[in-house]
Amino acid sequence: MKIYHAPNTRSIRIVWLFEELGLPYELELFKLGDAAMRTPEYRKVHPMGRVPALQDGEQVIFESGAIIQYVLARHAGGRLAPRADSPEFANYLQWFHYAEGMIMPPVNTLVVETVFLPPESRNETNVKRATKLLGQMLAAVEQGLQGRDYLAGDFTAADIITGQATIVAARLGGDISDKPAVSAYIDRLKARDGWQRALAAA
Amino acid sequence: MKIYHAPNTRSIRIVWLFEELGLPYELELFKLGDAAMRTPEYRKVHPMGRVPALQDGEQVIFESGAIIQYVLARHAGGRLAPRADSPEFANYLQWFHYAEGMIMPPVNTLVVETVFLPPESRNETNVKRATKLLGQMLAAVEQGLQGRDYLAGDFTAADIITGQATIVAARLGGDISDKPAVSAYIDRLKARDGWQRALAAA
Numbered sequence: 001m002k003i004y005h006a007p008n009t010r011s012i013r014i015v016w017l018f019e020e021l022g023l024p025y026e027l028e029l030f031k032l033g034d035a036a037m038r039t040p041e042y043r044k045v046h047p048m049g050r051v052p053a054l055q056d057g058e059q060v061i062f063e064s065g066a067i068i069q070y071v072l073a074r075h076a077g078g079r080l081a082p083r084a085d086s087p088e089f090a091n092y093l094q095w096f097h098y099a100e101g102m103i104m105p106p107v108n109t110l111v112v113e114t115v116f117l118p119p120e121s122r123n124e125t126n127v128k129r130a131t132k133l134l135g136q137m138l139a140a141v142e143q144g145l146q147g148r149d150y151l152a153g154d155f156t157a158a159d160i161i162t163g164q165a166t167i168v169a170a171r172l173g174g175d176i177s178d179k180p181a182v183s184a185y186i187d188r189l190k191a192r193d194g195w196q197r198a199l200a201a202a
Numbered sequence: 203m204k205i206y207h208a209p210n211t212r213s214i215r216i217v218w219l220f221e222e223l224g225l226p227y228e229l230e231l232f233k234l235g236d237a238a239m240r241t242p243e244y245r246k247v248h249p250m251g252r253v254p255a256l257q258d259g260e261q262v263i264f265e266s267g268a269i270i271q272y273v274l275a276r277h278a279g280g281r282l283a284p285r286a287d288s289p290e291f292a293n294y295l296q297w298f299h300y301a302e303g304m305i306m307p308p309v310n311t312l313v314v315e316t317v318f319l320p321p322e323s324r325n326e327t328n329v330k331r332a333t334k335l336l337g338q339m340l341a342a343v344e345q346g347l348q349g350r351d352y353l354a355g356d357f358t359a360a361d362i363i364t365g366q367a368t369i370v371a372a373r374l375g376g377d378i379s380d381k382p383a384v385s386a387y388i389d390r391l392k393a394r395d396g397w398q399r400a401l402a403a404a
């Protein structure tokens with residue numbers, strides 16, 4: 001399978017997933033903001049010219065959450081997700097979807113305002129609003145982690161997608177100073193072999 | 203099961219799902235922006251005081267995508283989603299996640315700027331940027347609908363979540379004037395009994 005990947009983007013989630021599963025993969029590498037992502041050729045893979053995307057034989061699929069669920073269903077033999085009859089199943093799904101539903105919208109705003117836009121175009125109201133919202137989103141993660149090391153029992157794909165979102169949120173200024181469980185969680189994730197191998201891959 | 207619902211929010215997705223499946227449900231109703239959603243009692247159901255949330259016996263779950271996947275896995279007998287070995291499976295997952303990954307971030311911005319904020323606080327740069335982005339997101343839906351009535355073959359839960367997001371996006375000013383497949387898709391969704399019963403439910 002081929003992963004379309006750019007370091008410092010959501011696509012690290014897919015590389016991390018493959019590393020945790022020990023599945024072989026090929027990387028097609030871009031840089032963040034790469035003009036090569038806006039060619040007509042790449043737009044056949046991803047209509048908005050973004051990463052990640054995955055090619056599996058003739059099948060092309062984008063959206064990190066979709067790719068993860070696709071790989072789990074087709075290639076993981078039941079690993080990294082609780083079964084539908086597990087008491088952790090609802091928790092798993094809730095935290096799986098939490099990344100894009102709750103954490104990433106303010107993260108997107110902060111990336112646009114503080115990374116993509118030149119400083120003179122930065123809107124401080126947007127930055128303030130997004131940073132405050134991010135703190136609230138991380139407070140719910142803090143609550144979800146009470147008494148546990150991972151969001152849904154053992155380490156699962158929910159920790160890949162929402163874990164990565166949490167790492168990015170903290171890096172962009174989401175307040176974790178009053179959130180010891182989130183801090184410890186981030187350290188725990190970063191210490192995993194799979195995460196480190198994913199970072200080293202590109 | 204009990205659905206925590208407020209009209210004109212994402213929670214219509216869950217009511218629509220139950221209506222399509224013919225599953226019985228109870229509604230706990232809020233109005234958009236309701237103070238009752240910010241009580242300590244409701245924050246035990248949803249830490250950010252939002253809808254939707256679902257109660258199934260002792261289990262409480264939030265995030266609309268998670269609720270849909272939970273209900274499909276536990277209560278739908280395989281309906282409204284292709285099997286993992288179906289050729290439509292990747293498509294289904296991709297369009298399922300497209301709603302929150304791609305369409306809702308600019309929708310959120312437009313709701314904040316044009317519904318929640320007083321006109322004097324509105325930021326026209328944000329509105330313009332989000333409206334343009336929404337047009338691009340809908341262009342990919344237009345492309346995904348070429349030669350088909352629904353996003354992943356027969357009507358599936360991807361049409362509930364991304365269909366509802368598409369309806370809202372068009373309502374908030376996402377340009378569909380040059381997107382005949384999206385226009386026809388919106389009409390097709392709105393004509394469904396399940397959609398109409400969901401709107402009539404509250």
